Amino acid sequence: MDSLAEFSSVTRDRRPRRNAVQAVTAGAVVLAVAAGGAYAAGLGPFERDTGPDPAAAEQARAFLADWAAGRLPSAAGRTTSPGTAQRVLDSFTAGLDITEPELKAKPATEAEDGTVTVPFTARMPVEGLGTWTYESKLPLREQSDGNWKVDWTLSVVHPRLSGTEKFRLEREETEPPEVTDREGTALSGAQFPSLGPVMAQLGGGGGGTGPRGAIHLVDRATGKVERTEARFGARTVREEGPVRTTLDAGWQTAAEKALAAHADGKNAALVALRIDDGEILAVANSPSSGFNRALSGTYAPGSTWKIVTTSALLLKDAVAPDDVVDCPKYLTVGKRFQNVELSAHPGATFRKDFTESCNTAFISLRDRLDDGELGEVARRYFGVGQEWHVGAPSYDGSVPVPKDETEKAASMIGQGRVQANPLIMASVTATAVSGTFHQPSLTEGDTEGHTEGHTEGDEDTTRTTPLPRGVVAQLREMLRATVTDGTARVLSDLPGEIGAKTGTAEVSDDQDNNGWLVAHRGNVAVACVVEEGVTGGGSAGPVVRALLGAAPADSE
Structure with missing residues (x-):
């Protein structure tokens, strides 16, 4: 092992500026492989005559994407020292038992000497323990051939990594x-x-x-x-x-069988919880070992997020279910957005837009919400982005204020930098149909175990406001219509008044979309994601259908 790239795991107690260039979309670009990949909004809608060369920022994002995806030879090839870089990156992740990193780039800056710096946030899941989060920077220099490369130093990996100091994991x-x-x-x-x-x-x-x-x-x-x-x-x-947990053996059995039978060997996860108190009935992951995607994954929730977007619009009286909101195939906001399978519904009502999951219709309503309003609604009414204490490590969601119009458009449909997981989306569904957020819980009378090692003395500090009854009634009606007349018809022959919402979330140009489905029946809300499932109805739909078909009587 290279002497500058040594990391170890120890177990003890076996107990220059460019003119007239189009700017890359402002803001952080999420590169989240553990969570299902990244959403790149493409070139932004505005032009500027100064600023870092977009090619430098593009190279930085590509380096982070390769590193996060485990494509270490490719990542190293984007540096000025490929051999050393590959050895260090490999020993860092393997020696510290890091699985599926999530790396978020921040806006680039340029120094007087022409060097470009791209800061980034690293979330490093340490297998079986939790997530290590820190900040670092990528220095980039333009090469003699005009291409940009990461100027390799050990501090690229972590600012404290050096020729005299290294990291060691002790368990x-x-x-x-x-x-x-x-x-x-x-x-x-x-x-x-x-x-x-x-x-x-x-x-x-x-x-x-x-x-x-x-x-x-x-x-x-x-x-x-x-x-x-x-x-x-x-x-x-x-x-x-x-x-003693809040889990139900019957629901857990049904959840594990549903994933085993219908996830088709893909990475997938689901959560079922009680609507009236947030108690978790089932947590299932595929594969069944390693990373707990259900509680700690970071995914773009895709169109399941339209539940929150719709809530924000209804709260503001910005739209009503019977209002006509056209649904064209395409809509350009800095980049071209489109609907799944290029569907279009001319003259559709907003209800139809919801049940058919029309991206372009929702994006066309973006000006009716302030830039930070979607995130504020998510936090205030749904608890998303607040600190949850579930009883085990969890990721509690993120809805950043969009940096430009393209990112705002993306956030309306659960893309851009909006991040969630099945735990969050099951809770969102429960809140939408009951009107009241209940912090999910996995252990009875226990609020310890929050992610990133903050586990001692934690208490429930979430503060939310109930949704108005009128908004809840409209949400329930549209969720039900999505099952009877929309994209969640896969659940239409099951007993009970089931409401649901499908989601198809973009990942990257070289990966299939993630498939989502959230549903509620009786006192239970469910959320499922299937990585690279292509569509929500086609991939997550059969999983949820099997779960609801086999689960015991709904928890009252």
Whole structure:
């Protein structure tokens, strides 16, 4: 192993400026492979006569995309020192047990000497522990052939990585906890494979704790710890006995069987929870080991996000279900947006736009919301972006203020930098049909275990406002119509008054779209994502249909 690229995992206690160029879309570009990839809005709608060369920022984003996707030879080839870069990137991710990084580029800046710098945020999931988040920068220089490359230094990977200091991962593992469902039925990873990584994060029974660990910065020569960069895992002592969860063995069984039968071997995840109190009934992932996509994934939610967009529009009286909002095949806002399969519905009502998931219609209404209004509605009424304490590590969503009109258009349809996962979208669905946000929970009477190691003494600090009854009634009616007359017809022959919304989320030019479906029946809300599932109805639809068809009586 290269001496400058050494990382180790230790287990202990086995217990120049350009004129007249078109600017790249302002704002951070999300490069999220663990979460299902990235959405690149393309060239922005405005021109400027000064600023960094767009080709430099493009090279930076490509480097981050390759690194996040594990295409390390390609990433290294975009640097001034490919051999060294590849060895360092490989040893960094492998030595620290990092799986599926998420890297978000920020706007580029240019120095007087022509060097371009692209800052970025790194979210590094450490297998079985949590997520290490930090900031770094990519320096880029124009080469003699006119191309831009990342000017390679160790600090590209992390600002504290150097020739004299490296990182070391230390784990403190304990025996897996005993876990039961809400009725006291024992749950095991052998019986419920999807719960393996989840149960390990709950904290142990019998006075034990869940997996703990830390990433230390150490002296390369002596191994002395210079500082601790991140800690993971709670150190609280629980009362004797198994960890009692809110899970339901019947729902969990149905969820795991539905994914096994209908995810077609693709990465997929789903969550089912009670509408009246947010208690989680099932968490399932495919594959069943490794990254917990259901709770910690970061995905563009696609058209399932139109539930939130519709709420924002209805709250403002900006549109009504019977208003005519045309649905053309294309709409250009800096880039060309289109509908799935190039569908069009001339003279459609807003209700029709919702049930047929018309992207262009929703984007045409963007001027009726202020730039930050969608994110404010998501936070205030749905709790998205607030800090959740579920009882296990979770990602709680992000809806940044759009940087330009193209990004605002994308956010209206759950793209751009909007990020969620099945946990968030199941909660969004529950809030939409009940009017009240209930922080999801996985363990009874326990608010510990939030992501990124913040687990001791955490309390529910979410603060939300109920949706008006009129808005809830309109949302329920449109969700129901999506099943009876729209894109969620895959659920139409199941018993019960099911409401649903499909979603198809762009990932990248070389990856198929992710498929989404959210639904509610009785007192249960469900959300499912299938990576590269192409369409929501065609991929996530059969999973949710199988779940609802086999699940026990809805939790009252």
